[in-house]
Each structure stands twice: as structure tokens, then as C-alpha cells.
Amino acid sequence: MTARYWRAVLVLLLVVTGCDSSDSKGDAGAVEDGGPDAGPDGGSEDAGPGDAGTGPLACEKQHGVCAGAKRAMVDGAYEPECTARSYGADYESAETRCDGLDNDCDGVTDPSFTSRVTNLDTAYVNGLSILRTDQGIFVSMSNNGVRVLRLNTDLVLEGTATVSMPWTRKDVPVGVGYAAKLLRTQDGLALVYVTHGPSLRPPFRAYLVPLDAQGSPKTGPEGELLEFPLVDWQGDGRSPRMATSPQGDRVVVVWRTGTEQSPPFQVMGTVTDLQGQVLVAPKVLFTSPEGKQPWLSDVLVLRNEEVLVAVNEEAHAMGGDTVRLRRFDTHLDPVGDERSFELAYGSAPRLVELGAARGGPLESPVLLMRSRVGPxxxxxxxxxxxxxxxxMPQTWSEVPTPQIVWYGALADEGVLRLAWLSKYKDYEAPAPGGDSFLGWEGRLWTQDEGHASVDRSPTPDFLPLHTYAQWLLMEKLAPRRVGALYMTSTVEGSSLDAVRYCTP
Structure with a gap:
């Protein structure tokens, strides 16, 4: 072969090799199979979890604390489904925190939770109170006998105890259970309850029952119920209110006495120790003028040991209310000047002690009232x-007439919090099941001091309510979380319902 032939072969090989090299690179800078600049089909950050040499996929949830989350690597592979490893320390699969964050990433921050606590035997309950201890949330309610419910901080029922009336335990005349209240004492949780004779006749009696950590009545050596008589008033008694001293060693009981047939109307008060030893014998605190009928509204023992009593005097024919307010010393003698407020009928006043965070003993109590104004x-x-x-009165919230407001209040580390039912009934509509006490409907609202009111109703539908759904209980459940208990009623019966919500 000639030299010219071999030179031609060499040129051909160089050309072929150059073409192969060019084809293997494709476009300048492109890299196949997972290079750092590859597209979605070439192993980018959006590649499926577990692909070797690829970045993680974005997590399924992208709201709230999950925004921007990508799959974490576990044991050398990316999570097939994101967990808290991927979402971070603030993530919760079901939100429980009140931290101003959307922890479960559903687009809702600090949601409210509603639940049914228990069914009620009747809608005609009284003796309603609520008190938190280290063992749970306790609720009292009475209907010719007292039930004490023990709830956890999710307002789930964990136990029930009962306190039967004296005539079911002793050889005493049949009476009627009238009121009850859970109180905190130096010896622990206690229940004070009140009875009277049939048809509100005398005698008027009050008893203290110590309760154990589970809310059950304590018993003596022979298994007998421990019970201490506080008041044995042989006249008529209505509208009782009870409170303990700041040290929890004394009990104040106030009540109304007198009728139109046996005037005058007066408000009485007494003080005992926890075993019923009388420290201040019953004495008159208020006397109402002719044409006015008093109803006890509330009583507080202030941090300086003075007793603050609020009385609502109703004029005849729904002519208006006079709310009277006065302090008394430890002997129930008047201190300072009385204050009074003139309002429309149905003022429903209530006292709340906000505590040392709001100043001295005379600066921290506040008065709440309803007022109807217009047009x-x-x-x-x-x-x-x-x-x-x-x-002077400051307006927090208002609802249009003919809605009716029934409210509860809570002092939370110096902050006042409210909750209320706004009720309305269409009297032209047929009564459910023919029961004229049913057919009310309403919404549940809350309001925190310095903030606007919030609708906490569980659904867009109105709550079904009874005529006697005239109460609402509030208690603090955890930091920044509050619970409100209320009653709903249908033709099937009545229930104790709850809402748990976060505060600002």
C-alpha cells in the first residue's frame, strides 16, 4: 500500500472519532442522568423520594409551619410521606397548641374545638358552677340532688360523683335542692349546697361537703358522709350566693328573705368556718324600698378580707332594675358608700375579681351587667x-333586640374574658315536638379584653336551645386556652356541650 493510502485512512478515523465525541456531549453544557442542571426527567430536586443522587420532593402539606417543607432523609432514603421529621418541631398532626401558628398545616391557625360532654337528664338544672384544680375541671349541677362532673383539660368526662339531699339520707322533712357551688378551701375542694322547704317555704339551710381529689364526697370513720351545716334559717330564703375567703378558711353565705305578704324584702348574710362554727350571725345587709324586689346577684370576698355584695332590685311590671353594690368588713358591717346603677329590666349583674395583676384589693374587682338601650x-x-x-359602665358588646344575651365571665391572670349565648325565638313557628320551651336558637360568642368578639358556634347552623339555657360556664384549661360549657336541647333531650378555644 502507498503512503497516500495510509494518510487517507488516518484522516477518516480522525473524522469518525470527532463525530462520536461530539454526539456524546450533545448540546454544550448538557449532562444526562442526574447532572446538577438536569430537568424534571433527569433527576432534579423534584425527583421521586429515594432516587439515588437526587434531591427531595416537596412535602404534601405546604400551609402554615409546613410551608416550603421537603422530605427528610431517614436511614439513607427520603421519607415516602412527610412526618414531623420533615415538617419541623412546630408541626402537629392534630393541632393542640395555642401559639399563633398553623401547626397542622390545614390553613387554620389556633382553631376552636367543640365537643359533647354528656347527656343531661333534664334541662331544668341549677346549682351550676365550675372550678379547676390540679386533678381536673370540676362542674356542679343540681336537680334535687347534686352531681359533680370531673373533666380533663380537653373537657372530656372522666368521672361523676353525687351528693344526695338530706331527706334521702336522714329522717328530715322533704325539701327542695335550690343551689350549689364548688369552692376552694384551705382543706381542698368543697361543695356548698342550699335547700328549702316545698314551694320555697322555710326552713332555709346551707351545708358544706368536703370533696376528695376526684370530686367525690369525703366520708367519716363509719363511711358516713362528712357534711357541715352552715345555715339553719327558719324564715324563707331565696337567691343564695356563697364565697370563701382568700385564705379559704371562712365561708360567706348571703340570701334574700321577705315576701309581698311578709315585707320587708331584705338581704341577709352570715359567716362561718369550714365546720359550720358561726363567726358572724345572720344580719341584714340591704333593705329594699317599697315597690322593689331584690335578687342576690353575687358575692366576693376581696383580698383585704372585705365582703363585696351586688344586689339587683327589680321594679314592678318590669319597670327597670337598680343594681346596688356595697362593701362590708369581716363583721359584715358596711364600709364606705354604696354605689348603684339604673338599668333596663334583666340586668343580670355579676362580680369578677381580676386579682393582683389589676391593682390593689379595691381596684381589681369589676362589675358586669346587661343593659337594653335604644332606639x-x-x-x-x-x-x-x-x-x-x-x-362608669363601658360597653363591650351588643346584640340587636329581640335577641337575649346570657353570659359567663372568667378572670385569667388579670385579663377579663367573656362568653355568651345570643338567643332568639320565632314564636310564629311551631314548637318542636309541641314543647313550647323548645324552639329557641342562637350563637355562641366569646370576647377577650381589648379584642373584638368572635363567633365560636360549632357550625353555620344555629344552636338548638331551651328556654332555660340561661347560663354559660367558663374556665381556663391551659396557657392561652379557655373552655366554655353550655346546654343545647332538642326533642331528643338536652346535652352539656363545650368549646375549647385559644385566647389572643
């Missing part, structure tokens, strides 16, 4: 602060 007519919830320094 246009609305029902307002008003708060009076600085009660003994000339403070």
Missing part, C-alpha cells in the same frame, strides 16, 4: 371598672 334597641354587655373610684 334602635340593642342589648349590651357592660363592664364597670374602678368600682370604688367613680368608674
Amino acid at each position: 334602635p334597641w340593642v342589648t349590651q354587655v357592660q363592664v364597670v371598672q374602678n368600682l370604688f373610684g367613680g368608674g
